[in-house]
Amino acid sequence: MIAVEPQRIAEVLLLTPDAFPDARGVLVETYRAETLAAAGFDQPFIQENQSFTRRRGTLRGLHFQAPPAAQAKLVRVIRGAVFDVAVDLRRSSPTFGQVVSAELSTENRRQLLVPEGFAHGFVTLTDDTEVIYKLTARYEPAAERGLLWSDPALGIEWPLPLGQIEANPRDSGFPILAELASPF
């Protein structure tokens, strides 16, 4: 069983799979296509990435690919913890510019489903953090875009002081929401 909780923006789903412990350890069904289909999401995932991040406070994001290379993402953590963020970039959406965030960790087993039309990013809350995310469309460098993670207009409640969050030059150079021509 995977518990599915629609978030403040209903297309964003927080998933919590059951854990089946026994003497050897724990088994978790981390993904079931039919569970997501029943929750209204029926796109197949065609790629999976794994990132390893050495330091706590490292930011990766906020990223998206423009249509027709737009991607939905299913994000989970297999080592450590992250603060995971999705920003609604659909111009006709009543929640345009609004944010859904969740702490995902090995311990809480949570996953975030980030649909097409959202920017996505996370900051690591632990050293040596590993994140796995499934994607519905392949990596397309020419379609890569970004939104500035620290844009105050987004009102993201980062759980670390901004001074403790480190982004690479590329992620620090993305436009703020007001200057972003959203392709969605």
Place this chain on the structure above:
Amino acid sequence: MMETAAFQFEQQALQGLWLVRPKRFTDARGFLVEAYNRSQFHAAGLGAEIVQENQSFTPQAGAMRGLHFLSRPQAKHIRVPAGRVFNVCVDIRPASPTFGQSHCMELSAESGEQVYFDAGFAHGVLILEPGTVIAYQVDGHFDPSRQHGIRWDDPDLAIPWPLDRADIQISEKDAGLPLWREASAMLRVAR
């Protein structure tokens, strides 16, 4: 061997079984790997349509899971995001020239190597490091009523487990699985 943008695929001696090496892209923050890519897998002949993924976490070395298959065998894509395992696949296709032969190799987070097989294999793992995580994708939803298995220590399969028997912990259910002699007879009939 076949190489794509993000992977090397190496066909193993058992037809339909592949060793997969994802390429690792490293920078100052850490690294990124593509752990799975449908179009590159399919182009290389690893054609499963994935509908489910499971993940096991095992705190102790020596824990063993297997050898398992379903009555309609599944294709499986296996990787080890944390720790290290001894991974075993047994060919259970009665029409295969390698029926009953096994493929054994270590998989670890450090090497990043993965195993993929088409439908037609039993699968087992022995945990070699505490805190090991195994993630495996399959092409069918799990159905507990269709679970089957073979005894891990079957004398005909003679799998070269890298730990002493006394150091291997196994569930009662797995310890009670049939021997290869019975399982293979059943597979021949089912065919």
